[in-house]
Amino acid sequence: MAKLNINGTVREVSAEADTPLLWVLREHVGLTGTKYGCGIAQCGACSVHFNGEVQRSCQIPLGQITEADKIVTIEGLSEGRSHPVQRAWAAVDVPQCGYCQSGQIMAAAALLAQNPKPADHDIDAAMTNICRCGTYQRIREAVHMAADIGTTGKRG
Amino acid sequence: MNRPVLEKNLKLSRRDFIVGSAAIANGGLALGMRVPFDAAHADTSASASQVNIWVAIKPDDTCVIRIARSEMGQGTLTGLAQLVAEELECDWSKVTTEGVTPGQNLAAKRAWGEMGTGGSRGIRTSQDYVRRGGAAARIMLMQAAANQWNVAASELTFSKGVISHAASNRSVRYGQVAAAAAQLTPPDPKSITLKDPKNWTIAGQPLKRLDTADKLDGSKIFAIDLKLPGMLCAAIKDCPVYGGKLTSFDESKVVGMPGVKKVVRVKDTAVAVVADTWWRAKKALDALPIVWDEGPNAAASSATIAEMLKDGLGASTTNGDRHNGDALKAIAEAPKKVEAVYSTPFLAHAPMEMMNCTVKLSADRADAWVPTQNLEASLAALSETSGIPLNKCEIHRHDLGGGFGRRGGTQDYVHQAVEIAKSFPDTPIKLIWSREEDQAHDFYRPISQCRLSAGLDNDGNLLGLHVRISGQSINALLNQKGIVGGRDMRQLQGYYETPGDAQLGYDVPNLLIEYVMRNSHVPVGPWRGVNTNQNAVYMECFMDEVARAAGKDALEFRRALMKNHPKHLAVLNAAAEKGDWGKPLPPGIHRGLAQFMGYGSYSAAVSEVSVSPQGKLKVHRIVLAVNCGHMVNPGQIEAQAQGSVAYGLTAALYGEMPVDKGRMTNLNFDTYEIMRLAEMPKVEVVLVPTYDFWGGVGEPTICVVTPSVMNAIYAATGKPVRSLPLKNVKLV
Numbered sequence: 100m101a102k103l104n105i106n107g108t109v110r111e112v113s114a115e116a117d118t119p120l121l122w123v124l125r126e127h128v129g130l131t132g133t134k135y136g137c138g139i140a141q142c143g144a145c146s147v148h149f150n151g152e153v154q155r156s157c158q159i160p161l162g163q164i165t166e167a168d169k170i171v172t173i174e175g176l177s178e179g180r181s182h183p184v185q186r187a188w189a190a191v192d193v194p195q196c197g198y199c200q201s202g203q204i205m206a207a208a209a210l211l212a213q214n215p216k217p218a219d220h221d222i223d224a225a226m227t228n229i230c231r232c233g234t235y236q237r238i239r240e241a242v243h244m245a246a247d248i249g250t251t252g253k254r255g
Numbered sequence: 256m257n258r259p260v261l262e263k264n265l266k267l268s269r270r271d272f273i274v275g276s277a278a279i280a281n282g283g284l285a286l287g288m289r290v291p292f293d294a295a296h297a298d299t300s301a302s303a304s305q306v307n308i309w310v311a312i313k314p315d316d317t318c319v320i321r322i323a324r325s326e327m328g329q330g331t332l333t334g335l336a337q338l339v340a341e342e343l344e345c346d347w348s349k350v351t352t353e354g355v356t357p358g359q360n361l362a363a364k365r366a367w368g369e370m371g372t373g374g375s376r377g378i379r380t381s382q383d384y385v386r387r388g389g390a391a392a393r394i395m396l397m398q399a400a401a402n403q404w405n406v407a408a409s410e411l412t413f414s415k416g417v418i419s420h421a422a423s424n425r426s427v428r429y430g431q432v433a434a435a436a437a438q439l440t441p442p443d444p445k446s447i448t449l450k451d452p453k454n455w456t457i458a459g460q461p462l463k464r465l466d467t468a469d470k471l472d473g474s475k476i477f478a479i480d481l482k483l484p485g486m487l488c489a490a491i492k493d494c495p496v497y498g499g500k501l502t503s504f505d506e507s508k509v510v511g512m513p514g515v516k517k518v519v520r521v522k523d524t525a526v527a528v529v530a531d532t533w534w535r536a537k538k539a540l541d542a543l544p545i546v547w548d549e550g551p552n553a554a555a556s557s558a559t560i561a562e563m564l565k566d567g568l569g570a571s572t573t574n575g576d577r578h579n580g581d582a583l584k585a586i587a588e589a590p591k592k593v594e595a596v597y598s599t600p601f602l603a604h605a606p607m608e609m610m611n612c613t614v615k616l617s618a619d620r621a622d623a624w625v626p627t628q629n630l631e632a633s634l635a636a637l638s639e640t641s642g643i644p645l646n647k648c649e650i651h652r653h654d655l656g657g658g659f660g661r662r663g664g665t666q667d668y669v670h671q672a673v674e675i676a677k678s679f680p681d682t683p684i685k686l687i688w689s690r691e692e693d694q695a696h697d698f699y700r701p702i703s704q705c706r707l708s709a710g711l712d713n714d715g716n717l718l719g720l721h722v723r724i725s726g727q728s729i730n731a732l733l734n735q736k737g738i739v740g741g742r743d744m745r746q747l748q749g750y751y752e753t754p755g756d757a758q759l760g761y762d763v764p765n766l767l768i769e770y771v772m773r774n775s776h777v778p779v780g781p782w783r784g785v786n787t788n789q790n791a792v793y794m795e796c797f798m799d800e801v802a803r804a805a806g807k808d809a810l811e812f813r814r815a816l817m818k819n820h821p822k823h824l825a826v827l828n829a830a831a832e833k834g835d836w837g838k839p840l841p842p843g844i845h846r847g848l849a850q851f852m853g854y855g856s857y858s859a860a861v862s863e864v865s866v867s868p869q870g871k872l873k874v875h876r877i878v879l880a881v882n883c884g885h886m887v888n889p890g891q892i893e894a895q896a897q898g899s900v901a902y903g904l905t906a907a908l909y910g911e912m913p914v915d916k917g918r919m920t921n922l923n924f925d926t927y928e929i930m931r932l933a934e935m936p937k938v939e940v941v942l943v944p945t946y947d948f949w950g951g952v953g954e955p956t957i958c959v960v961t962p963s964v965m966n967a968i969y970a971a972t973g974k975p976v977r978s979l980p981l982k983n984v985k986l987v
């Protein structure tokens with residue numbers, strides 16, 4: 100039985116040590132907002148915050164996680180979609196199909212936590228998740244807006 | 256394969272029903288028909304009064320608008336709701352939507368009409384009857400208020416869900432009269448005069464999507480996320496070579512693995528492992544020794560397929576053409592000739608949510624939960640493979656994590672899931688394809704080669720043009736009846752003489768365009784924009800080659816051929832103007848343009864690129880102009896146009912599915928590369944609607960993206976690019 104600290108709650112999980120965190124979340128914990136897109140660290144649909152950093156959860160086996168590790172998923176990012184990134188995403192109407200957007204939002208939230216006022220080239224470097232619907236332009240706009248909300252509290 | 260079952264059944268139903276209602280015969284509006292709400296939706300609509308099949312209103316004035324089409328990100332759900340709400344004259348802030356299931360549609364004798372969502376038809380083929388549905392509901396609500404007050408309906412006015420009688424200073428909200436309205440006889444839909452789109456206030460506006468909230472916090476349940484009591488999960492491998500078969504597998508090697516329940520043969524070609532979780536099923540599948548009989552196609556490769564296509568370029572018989580004058584003679588006699596051979600590869604769809612389907616079979620009942628672009632085809636597939644009659648089957652709707660044409664008529668993954676579920680009665684089985692399986696078993700964008708030749712006079716005027724495409728046919732695999740008398744005109748999409756859908760925007764005095772069918776063993780299907788993609792590359796890139804040979808500007812050269820095509824020309828002019836065509840360029844930046852038509856809409860693009868001395872390409876800016884006639888939601892049209900740039904440019908830069916030893920390669924995103932945000936050019940969308948037709952939105956713009964970029968590269972390097980993807984081309 101492994102103990103995981105997910106979204107501030109310690110959960111007991113019984114799964115093989117090589118099970119990726121992605122599948123632990125989706126199939127053992129019941130948090131399906133974190134998505135499977137490639138399984139090989141390419142797409143970022145599975146992005147979560149792991150000790151405050153954005154990580155691709157398909158690459159973290161259960162056996163490497165301890166109770167001391169703090170995992171935040173899209174479901175635990177905020178109460179009532181109130182994180183500046185979520186507010187900006189809604190204001191800009193970013194999502195198309197939505198499948199990649201949990202990962203995009205987690206990546207953007209991590210970027211802003213480190214860099215509250217990112218320039219375009221910072222966004223280019225940090226936002227490497229795949230979106231097949233092609234929402235990239237609105238993602239860029241929404242990251243800038245989220246930075247404004249986060250630093251000045253306005254809009255959203 | 257699955258269509259006949261449904262069609263036969265529906266035809267019967269239709270015939271029966273036409274006796275009772277003339278409305279159905281002309282397009283599927285059945286006002287006043289009582290259709291029970293799906294029990295699953297009881298929460299949202301328990302207290303709602305169904306005014307007609309499109310509209311139900313709750314006492315608190317919430318308007319529940321029924322949506323028959325699929326939502327896969329393209330925004331159709333919001334657009335259709337806007338159209339209904341516009342005629343209903345309700346309060347937009349009180350609108351919610353509810354999906355109609357194919358089982359409901361079948362039980363209601365197809366009252367909601369056709370449910371397929373492809374070919375950019377979601378709005379343009381249903382706008383008329385959904386608007387009439389909204390208007391009819393409004394008329395019934397007004398009549399109910401008139402009855403209540405004992406006044407003539409003509410004395411009433413309405414606005415935002417409130418009906419008023421000025422003379423007596425009374426007003427009532429829709430929610431207060433909905434129950435009474437539901438009892439009334441609906442008006443004849445043909446008697447209804449729809450609003451002039453010029454007077455729209457809800458439709459035509461760039462309103463926010465209605466379906467965003469649960470995409471922001473992970474709470475949206477895609478089919479792949481489904482969890483049902485007692486559910487088991489399945490991972491599958493189909494023979495890597497199309498046409499091959501499953502010989503054997505050694506179940507003993509995996510039965511003891513954690514969670515594994517069973518290894519199941521799926522028809523002749525595939526094997527699936529069923530376990531308590533998908534990850535365990537996949538792990539066991541990866542460990543399962545499998546012997547394939549790869550069959551005769553195992554010898555095929557990209558090279559053998561290219562040879563086959565090349566042969567088609569010289570073939571003596573063709574499979575469809577259009578012509579005027581004598582192009583071959585005109586070119587032969589012309590003082591100046593241009594010739595080129597182009598090619599485009601197979602492409603996978605790679606929607607972010609891979610193929611999946613959950614099926615539960617009982618003795619006399621079949622249910623499936625599936626992301627599908629064709630709900631009725633899914634229902635038919637469920638019934639056909641389970642053997643359970645259509646009226647005992649149901650498809651539970653889930654919005655799609657991307658479609659792009661992959662999830663339409665074929666329903667291969669539904670057939671598989673049903674086949675597996677047969678081994679587990681009364682148990683929901685969730686089949687999920689791995690990304691690798693999704694890439695290896697797609698219906699790919701058809702591969703083709705194209706030889707073009709042109710003849711010019713001494714003044715650089717185009718005398719003759721000959722286009723010959725040798726390539727794979729979608730109809731040959733998926734729609735045989737689309738091939739008439741050996742002619743498969745679908746492959747010439749965008750080159751048609753007939754106006755309205757995908758007309759070529761040029762008049763050439765001597766023109767010959769031919770299609771030669773050459774089919775490989777690789778299955779092909781519609782891919783966002785379908786054949787307009789390749790055909791626009793061939794026509795528009797060659798136009799630039801010919802213009803250069805003529806010593807003319809690419810825009811001026813095209814304009815001279817477009818006098819009889821004012822709509823094509825207007826869009827091209829709009830792109831050129833906004834794209835600064837002919838204006839000075841920053842150092843190192845070069846421009847290219849393209850125009851084309853598909854799905855009833857006109858598109859044009861101007862791209863700006865730079866090519867470094869080392870040959871590294873950067874696309875800086877794309878101005879994309881589109882005329883789709885009426886605009887239901889400009890914000891969503893812009894989003895679709897931006898998305899089409901990402902999807903199209905990904906293909907142009909990286910996309911190819913090579914064939915090696917009969918099987919597809921590039922099975923995940925490490926090799927099937929996808930464009931990221933950093934590579935996304937600045938996209939400026941120019942909407943130039945003429946408000947006199949209904950064109951599509953999801954697909955039309957993609958086809959001009961790639962040729963405009965290729966033409967900009969040509970301008971930068973002086974070397975035409977004639978094959979894709981660009982990653983394989985030495986630009987300098």
Ligand code: FES
Nearest residue numbers: 136137138143157
């Ligand atoms: S699923 Fe983890 S990066 Fe794609």
Ligand code: FES
Nearest residue numbers: 196197230231232
């Ligand atoms: S919104 Fe569909 S993949 Fe990003």
